[in-house]
Structure formats: structure tokens, C-alpha cells
Amino acid sequence: MTPERKQKLRILATKIRMGVLEGVFNAKSGHPGGSLSAADLLTYLYFEAMQVDPQNPKWEDRDRFVLSKGHAAPVLYSTLAWKGFFPVEDLKTLRKNGAHLQGHPSMKLTPGVDMSTGSLGQGISAAVGMALGGKIGGKGYYVYALLGDGELGEGQVWEAAMFAAAKKLDHLVAIVDNNNLQIDGTVEEVNSPYPIGEKFAAFGWNVIEIDAHDFDQIETAVRQAKQGGGKPTAIIAKSVKGKGVSFMENNVSWHGSAPNEAQYAAAVAELQAVLAQPEGEGK
Secondary structure, three states: OHHHHHHHHHHHHHHHHHHHHHHHHHHHOOOOHHOOOOOOHHHEEEEOOOOOOOOOOOOOOOOOEEOOOOOHHHHHHHHHHHHHOOOHHHHHHHHOOOOOOOOOOOOOOOOOOOEEEOOOOHHHHHHHHHHHHHHHOOOOOOOOEEEEEEHHHHHHHHHHHHHHHHHOOOEEEEEEEEEEEEEEEEEHHHHHHOHHHHHHHOOOOOOHHHHHOOOHHHHHHHHHHOOOOOOEEEEEEEEOOOOOOOOOOHHHHHHHOOOOOHHHHHHHHHHHHHHHOEEEEEO
């Protein structure tokens, strides 16, 4: 990846993180930690990998994205806004009565949302259905699903994984946001899913493990996934919960807490400093 492209993505990811914070701050609730950890992944998908059209959100041949960890809606909303599906100003309406940006994504309310999600484990099954439909219909689109590592404790995830491999859904890419923290602590403490990669491989998937904040690695993984060879692909993306805001990073208390005014100002200042960095600095 050229330095120019990487700089462009770094700036976009930072703006998307700022949108996450703006949403949860104005809502006084939401899930910033797992939204910030996934910002680089969604930035690459929507601005480099996926074929989508903000002017035609229901375009039949578009690539699909399913946020299986639906509580991370703030990062999806911010990404869609910066992509042009709706005004960035709408991010301030997160979780407000009558707004189209509710606590979990709704395909009926929000342009660009391909699947309503919230109950963990169910999104990946919907993504499998989309991929199967595309295969039966002879379509070339790809389906991407983002799961949380804590979500892997849901049995439905593994039923979907078994089915996807059995049906050779090689246009399906599951990305695990492996930030190692869920609402009650580390994933090892709650119900360890490790070794994640070996489990997906045992179910018949291609497996790629990457740094979720390295755009070169993200790009390589997505390109490899598109060479599926008759298998779905699982990208295990090692991430930092709260990435980009120093006091939120690797801090489980920010799983579902909104910043107060002082914390919001401090967080925004950190991200603005990233935007001010000279080209080539940072990831």
C-alpha cells in the first residue's frame, strides 16, 4: 500500500473514531470500546474493498456487510456517514427518540445497513444466508460479517460456520474483532474462545490472523480472502479495545459507557492530534 493511500485511510479512520465519540457523547450511552477497536477494519472495507453505492443503498449487486456484534453500531453509523449514506451531522442523534440511528442497526431505518442486528450470534447466520443466496443466484458480491470475540461463545456462530463450510461459501468473509475484552472482563475469564483460528480451521474455513490496526495487513488479508478456493474465510483481527483514545484503550469499563464532557473533550483532542500528524506518521 502506498504511503498516500495509507495516509488517506488513517485520516478517515480517525474521523470515524471521532464520529463514534460524538454519537455516544450526545446519546449519553452506547458502546465506544468495541466501536473504536473496529474502526480501521470498517474504514478499509468501505473505502477500499467493498463495492457499494451511497446513492443506491439497495443496489442488487453490492457487497454486503453485517455487523454481527450489533452493539458496535456507532462505528458502523460513523463509517456509513463518512461514506455518504447520510449526513455526518446525523451522528449526534444516536439513540434519540425518532432518530434513524438507534442503539442497534436497523435495515428499515438506516440507509446502508444490510441487516438488523443486536442479539449476538445471529448476524453471522444472516451473512451466511446472504452468501448462499448470492451463490445460488450466480452473483459475484462478497458478504463480510464482523463478530466480537466474546460473541464466539454463542453456539449459533458455530452452526453457521459449519453450514458455510459445507456449502463452500467462498464469497463469505467473517472478521473477528479480537480485542480480548467483553462486558464482564477478558474473554479468557468469561468463556475462552481460544484458539480462535484453530477452531475456524477445524470447521473447514480458511484462516488469516492479522493486526487489526495495520492497513497493509488488512489489505493482504482481504485480498487473500477473495481467493477463497471453495472455502469461507475467517480473518482473526487482533485489536485494541478503545483504540485511539489513550484512557479507553484496553479498559473494559469503556465497553458500554459514554464519556462525560471532560472525557469527551480529552478524547477528541487526542484524535485531532492524530489528524495533525505529518504524513507517514502513525498507522
